[in-house]
Amino acid sequence: MTEKLSHTPGAAPSRGPRRLIFETGAPESRCVMPPALDVPDVDLGAALGGAVRVEPPVIPHVTEVEIARHYAHLASMNFGVDSGSYPLGSCTMKYNPRVNEDLARLEGFAGLHPYQPEATVQGALELMVGLADALAEVSGLPAVTLQPAAGAHGELTALMCFRAYHRDRGDVRKRVIIPDTAHGTNPATVAMCGYEVTTVPSDERGGVDLDALNSVLGTDVAAVMLTNPNTLGLFDENILEITAAAHGAGALAYCDGANLNAIMGISRPGDMGFDALHVNLHKTFSTPHGGGGPGAGPVCVVSRLAPYLPGPIPHRRTDGSYGLALPERSIGRVRSFYGNFGVLVKAYAYVRALGGEGLREVSEQAVLSANYLKERLRDTYELAYDRTCMHEFVLSGSRQKREHGVRTLDIAKRLLDHGFHPPTVYFPLIVEEALMIEPTETESLEELDRFADAMIAIAEEAKRDPELVKGAPYTTPVRRLDEAGAARNPDLRYRTEG
Amino acid sequence: MRHIPVTCEQREAMLRAIDRADIVDLFADVPEKVRLGRPLDLPGALGEMDLVSHVRGLADTNEPASGVVSFAGAGCYDHYVPSIVDHVLRKPEFFTAYTPYQPEVSQGTLQGIYEYQSMMCALTGMDVANASMYDGATAFAEAAMMACRVTRRRRVVCAGTVHPEWRNTLATYADAGTFDVTFAGPHAGGVIDFDGEEGVRRALEGGDVAALLLSSPNVVGNLEDLGSASTLAHEADALLVVATNPLLLGVLEAPGEAGADIVVGEGQPLGNMMSFGGPAFGFFACREAHMRHIPGRLVGRTVDVDGNDAFVLTLSTREQHIRREKATSNICSNQALCALGAAVYLCAVGREGLASTARACIAKAHYLRERLLSTGRFSAPWDTPFAHEFALAYDGEIAGMHASMLERGFLAGVPLTSIEPATPIVPDESLAESLVVFAVTEKRTRVEMDAFAEEVASL
Numbered sequence: 001m002t003e004k005l006s007h008t009p010g011a012a013p014s015r016g017p018r019r020l021i022f023e024t025g026a027p028e029s030r031c032v033m034p035p036a037l038d039v040p041d042v043d044l045g046a047a048l049g050g051a052v053r054v055e056p057p058v059i060p061h062v063t064e065v066e067i068a069r070h071y072a073h074l075a076s077m078n079f080g081v082d083s084g085s086y087p088l089g090s091c092t093m094k095y096n097p098r099v100n101e102d103l104a105r106l107e108g109f110a111g112l113h114p115y116q117p118e119a120t121v122q123g124a125l126e127l128m129v130g131l132a133d134a135l136a137e138v139s140g141l142p143a144v145t146l147q148p149a150a151g152a153h154g155e156l157t158a159l160m161c162f163r164a165y166h167r168d169r170g171d172v173r174k175r176v177i178i179p180d181t182a183h184g185t186n187p188a189t190v191a192m193c194g195y196e197v198t199t200v201p202s203d204e205r206g207g208v209d210l211d212a213l214n215s216v217l218g219t220d221v222a223a224v225m226l227t228n229p230n231t232l233g234l235f236d237e238n239i240l241e242i243t244a245a246a247h248g249a250g251a252l253a254y255c256d257g258a259n260l261n262a263i264m265g266i267s268r269p270g271d272m273g274f275d276a277l278h279v280n281l282h283k284t285f286s287t288p289h290g291g292g293g294p295g296a297g298p299v300c301v302v303s304r305l306a307p308y309l310p311g312p313i314p315h316r317r318t319d320g321s322y323g324l325a326l327p328e329r330s331i332g333r334v335r336s337f338y339g340n341f342g343v344l345v346k347a348y349a350y351v352r353a354l355g356g357e358g359l360r361e362v363s364e365q366a367v368l369s370a371n372y373l374k375e376r377l378r379d380t381y382e383l384a385y386d387r388t389c390m391h392e393f394v395l396s397g398s399r400q401k402r403e404h405g406v407r408t409l410d411i412a413k414r415l416l417d418h419g420f421h422p423p424t425v426y427f428p429l430i431v432e433e434a435l436m437i438e439p440t441e442t443e444s445l446e447e448l449d450r451f452a453d454a455m456i457a458i459a460e461e462a463k464r465d466p467e468l469v470k471g472a473p474y475t476t477p478v479r480r481l482d483e484a485g486a487a488r489n490p491d492l493r494y495r496t497e498g
Numbered sequence: 499m500r501h502i503p504v505t506c507e508q509r510e511a512m513l514r515a516i517d518r519a520d521i522v523d524l525f526a527d528v529p530e531k532v533r534l535g536r537p538l539d540l541p542g543a544l545g546e547m548d549l550v551s552h553v554r555g556l557a558d559t560n561e562p563a564s565g566v567v568s569f570a571g572a573g574c575y576d577h578y579v580p581s582i583v584d585h586v587l588r589k590p591e592f593f594t595a596y597t598p599y600q601p602e603v604s605q606g607t608l609q610g611i612y613e614y615q616s617m618m619c620a621l622t623g624m625d626v627a628n629a630s631m632y633d634g635a636t637a638f639a640e641a642a643m644m645a646c647r648v649t650r651r652r653r654v655v656c657a658g659t660v661h662p663e664w665r666n667t668l669a670t671y672a673d674a675g676t677f678d679v680t681f682a683g684p685h686a687g688g689v690i691d692f693d694g695e696e697g698v699r700r701a702l703e704g705g706d707v708a709a710l711l712l713s714s715p716n717v718v719g720n721l722e723d724l725g726s727a728s729t730l731a732h733e734a735d736a737l738l739v740v741a742t743n744p745l746l747l748g749v750l751e752a753p754g755e756a757g758a759d760i761v762v763g764e765g766q767p768l769g770n771m772m773s774f775g776g777p778a779f780g781f782f783a784c785r786e787a788h789m790r791h792i793p794g795r796l797v798g799r800t801v802d803v804d805g806n807d808a809f810v811l812t813l814s815t816r817e818q819h820i821r822r823e824k825a826t827s828n829i830c831s832n833q834a835l836c837a838l839g840a841a842v843y844l845c846a847v848g849r850e851g852l853a854s855t856a857r858a859c860i861a862k863a864h865y866l867r868e869r870l871l872s873t874g875r876f877s878a879p880w881d882t883p884f885a886h887e888f889a890l891a892y893d894g895e896i897a898g899m900h901a902s903m904l905e906r907g908f909l910a911g912v913p914l915t916s917i918e919p920a921t922p923i924v925p926d927e928s929l930a931e932s933l934v935v936f937a938v939t940e941k942r943t944r945v946e947m948d949a950f951a952e953e954v955a956s957l
């Protein structure tokens with residue numbers, strides 16, 4: 001029954017029982033020690049006013065070879081974009097160009113201290129202005145802050161600006177409208193800004209239900225928060241009506257930029273009537289996701305919101321030099337310093353490598369590849385919305401569940417045995433047994449076909465031998481985990497005792 | 499086309515397969531009115547050699563602190579980063595992976611973060627540490643919000659000696675409307691004012707305070723009296739939030755031992771490049787009793803169906819993708835790779851190396867302070883315990899001194915006034931304007947410090 005398939009690129013042969021780095025090495029093991037002290041030693045008790053640690057912290061003692069082997073082993077149990085296709089919907093797991101990694105590490109960038117005199121950081125500021133200009137052009141929104149560290153941080157930043165904007169007009173507003181297809185960060189952000197969430201349903205074509213939207217809009221609505229293309233991978237044909245309706249009620253329109261990879265050079269959120277957009281540089285602009293971060297979530301806004309952006313913001317002076325300035329009505333800072341600068345370097349390099357034409361080709365290919373995959377899979381899986389999709393599309397595993405008792409989770413796990421990272425599953429919430437697939441433009445036709453073949457093969461397995469699929473994965477470094485047990489009895493750190 | 503492996507011919511075949519004549523047909527749902535209808539106005543594409551030469555040109559315009567004798571700190575420090583750290587972070591299996599939602603093929607990231615969490619708990623003296631926050635300032639603000647959830651109160655008190663950028667960030671988060679902040683006034687001694695008119699004791703009155711937030715070392719390098727802060731906060735049934743420097747915890751008392759309920763901070767000193775202030779990471783640690791209120795991701799240890807040890811994201815019912823508007827935070831992406839770098843750094847220096855590095859920084863800072871005082875150009879505004887960073891008053895014009903020293907190859911600390919102003923750090927404005935904050939890391943040598951003192955004396 002445990003029929004093995006091609007070896008998963010992310011799967012390492014077992015190396016026996018797992019060891020923590022704490023269980024490696026010996027008390028006398030050393031790797032890098034600071035040089036011998038060349039100044040008089042201090043009496044720590046006196047210097048620190050008595051606040052001296054008695055017990056040394058439990059940090060490993062290991063040699064460099066043990067570190068190298070430990071992390072090589074850990075890496076061998078991980079699946080990254082380099083390991084194979086990673087069609088995670090709304091995450092845009094495209095290839096991360098290697099040269100950008102080198103550029104961000106140049107000493108002229110990586111060695112900069114944030115409080116160096118302005119005259120010594122002109123190249124860094126020029127790069128930031130160049131990136132901000134490019135984002136303004138791609139988004140159609142002229143003012144940009146590069147400070148937010150991630151997409152959700154960008155959402156928070158924009159809603160804070162909205163709040164300040166309304167407040168300046170003596171306008172107290174309480175609610176933010178989001179569609180039922182929204183990312184979880186949207187409602188969570190709304191709550192952090194002290195607003196209430198009003199959810200608006202999608203219509204039968206997968207867009208925002210305009211009548212429903214109009215019925216919940218009112219003078220207490222601060223903003224309408226959308227993703228376009230939305231999380232079903234569909235471009236909302238009524239986008240101008242939606243943003244006009246929001247503005248008609250005195251609300252502002254926010255665009256979650258998670259899906260910007262579909263529309264670069266084709267359509268701009270600013271032209272759709274949006275007042276603000278966050279850009280996930282770690283999605284659309286190819287900076288690596290790092291196993292969870294760091295990303296960067298710059299926010300682009302219309303001119304009337306520019307005075308509220310967090311600062312300081314880099315700008316070019318009339319004499320050609322670069323400086324930093326705080327917008328006049330700035331909400332303040334949303335973090336320390338100027339943003340995830342190293343990530344900004346990589347995104348800037350990506351924009352310069354591709355140029356305007358290249359960015360449009362990226363979006364075109366991303367959309368073509370998604371439509372191609374959709375076509376190949378539409379007879380095997382149920383298609384949630386039978387429309388031309390943008391850069392991603394949503395299938396439903398409901399047929400497999402109904403007919404064979406095989407759930408989307410099982411299909412996702414079986415994909416691991418076939419050598420693929422699964423798509424986003426069980427999202428958006430309005431599609432039963434959802435599989436949200438975003439191939440990105442960096443997959444070859446051969447890879448796309450291999451993925452489609454694997455999905456079709458799994459559907460066949462579900463028919464022929466459902467237990468095989470339900471027991472997957474078999475070839476991965478570990479198999480399905482006891483997640484309930486992990487939450488019931490949390491073990492969140494290594495303990496020396498017992 | 500760069501990074502697009504599909505050929506023109508294949509593109510045509512794909513179009514035929516989906517029964518479309520042209521790629522433009524795929525965008526039929528985009529209303530005519532919102533189509534761009536022109537090329538993006540961006541510079542043309544650069545080949546890799548031209549790209550490298552262009553971007554290197556920008557980098558070369560900068561004069562990085564790492565290339566001079568730098569005493570700049572104030573939240574970002576020029577420590578030595580062992581070679582092994584970047585070699586680990588450059589493994590594509592780590593840096594090209596997403597958040598570990600599929601644990602079966604993410605054991606590397608998950609175990610790496612579990613080990614990181616363990617090390618942060620050990621350093622801070624706390625029970626639970628999350629997988630990282632964006633930076634120290636946002637971790638600080640999220641700690642305030644978490645304290646409000648735990649205590650069901652909505653006001654926090656923040657010491658006036660916290661880094662101005664962190665206070666500014668906290669104020670921005672509070673301004674979003676879910677909690678209020680009272681900033682306690684500064685004290686002439688360069689530490690928290692407990693008993694003054696605008697001091698902490700008075701600010702904590704009212705029975706409505708969720709937390710007292712402070713930083714030790716504070717922005718001018720001084721160590722705060724955590725014992726008194728703990729007593730005062732807990733008497734007010736508020737939590738004590740302590741921000742600290744994790745590298746110094748190699749020798750400094752763990753805040754968890756001194757009564758902290760939440761410990762946060764900027765993780766940059768642990769193996770992260772300065773990189774103009776980011777990316778690095780914020781760390782966040784709390785007591786087990788409050789773990790279900792913690793923001794961000796947590797990795798836990800469990801077993802798989804075969805009984806093998808394994809790691810998984812856990813307690814995720816706190817998080818936005820499950821709880822939506824009821825989540826403990828909206829955070830999704832964090833700074834996982836930077837946190838992994840910190841774990842590798844801690845392994846590389848090891849238990850003894852961390853302590854000796856911290857000790858070297860402290861000894862060198864104390865040496866430099868004496869040397870600068872002996873020049874006669876600097877005076878000590880206070881005599882308070884400090885670790886590797888301290889403030890001195892300069893008797894001349896700071897900007898001129900700073901520029902002259904840079905010409906001589908020294909970055910002469912950070913003038914206090916160049917850290918953007920929030921509430922004043924020291925009550926005496928003319929004193930504040932004369933203060934320079936100096937940080938000393940293990941990279942500085944006695945020879946460099948002697949040369950610096952001699953040069954600055956000669957101005």
